[in-house]
Amino acid sequence: MNFSALQFMTPVVSLSIYVHTPYCLQRCRYCDFTTFEATEIYRPEKYFNDLFKEIEQRNSIWKERQLNSLYFGGGTPSLVDPELIISTLKHLANVGFEIHPTTEITIEINPATLTEKSLDQYLSAGINRFSVGAQTFDDTLLKNAGRKHDANDTRQTLQMLNSRDLNYSFDLLFALPHQTLSQLQKDLDEILDWAPPHLSTYCLTVPEGHPMSFHRPLEEVQVEMFSEIESQLKKIHLFKYELSNFSRPGFESVHNFSYWNDRPYWGVGLSSHSYDPRAGEYGTRFWNTKSIKAYPSEVQRSGDRISDFHSEDQREELKLHEAMTDLCHMYLRTLDGLPLAALQKFPKPAQTLIEKNLLGLVEDQLLKKEENHWRLTPEGELKSNLIYARLTFLKEDLPSD
């Protein structure tokens, strides 16, 4: 049985939690996350006290007590005192969340922020996965992107992780201004030597007119770059399991599958997003403020229902056509695809409409239907935007009652 089929058959009794840390060594030129240079805002100790308050005030909205995964992201969580990360784990346990040895606990670390001591602390606390914001081994490209670390910092971090045989993911950023295919090839050569168990690719995305939007590789070169990444990674048994993620079999990101497979997740901290598939008729999304000034007062609002603490501009109960669109788009990011059974949450006429569109994509050889799943074909992987456009449903597409 493949990985996501196993995920789908697991009863929805477990929750995934994302914890946001908004501190960074620097503000990278291409980044649009809600983060700040560490000295720009109040101290992490105060921020985490507010975050603990949020956990205490709102955890009762979740019936699930067992944690499927926990993800410390940012920002740069490895920049703050590891004791704050450990305290977060304790607070989650104190309010009744169960963390098991099988719970995937990931922390994002940026090169130049990890030490042997902090690594010991993370491991003792039960953190069992590390996500390394390496980006590239090319110092000039790193500098131009506004990163403070250099390739040697990355090598030191990878050495620490490899010498202890730890589970980690490597973030590879490509299609940077002035980057050539042979520069990317050098990155890949070194990645093959380190042999990470997991790798996430990020094709640089910046708005038109942004300083980093100029002198980028042409679109056809970007496609060639991605195909080079895919073929090189096979040499170290890293296979694509999602449109931009690769892993050794068994090292797929459990946390990300919660996002892709219509499972509940709770985002705590500044700007974090959450989703409860059971709230409302077809699920509810809700999100925290992006304002670091507003966050401390926002966490004072508590309750057993989302509407107790979030006004209408911070929550969205999904309508049928929106839930149909989200479900198709998210499942079809993974190469295991969309299980037929996942459609059963919708009324019969909605299922029929989705199936009609899926069959149209099969006719065009962008999807295939097998093993009770709809899956992308190799051509579909290259044309995923076209697939998503044809699986975007509008209210007027739905049969009237």
Ligand code: SF4
């Ligand atoms: S380190 Fe990561 S999160 Fe922080 S500014 Fe740079 S890209 Fe954004």
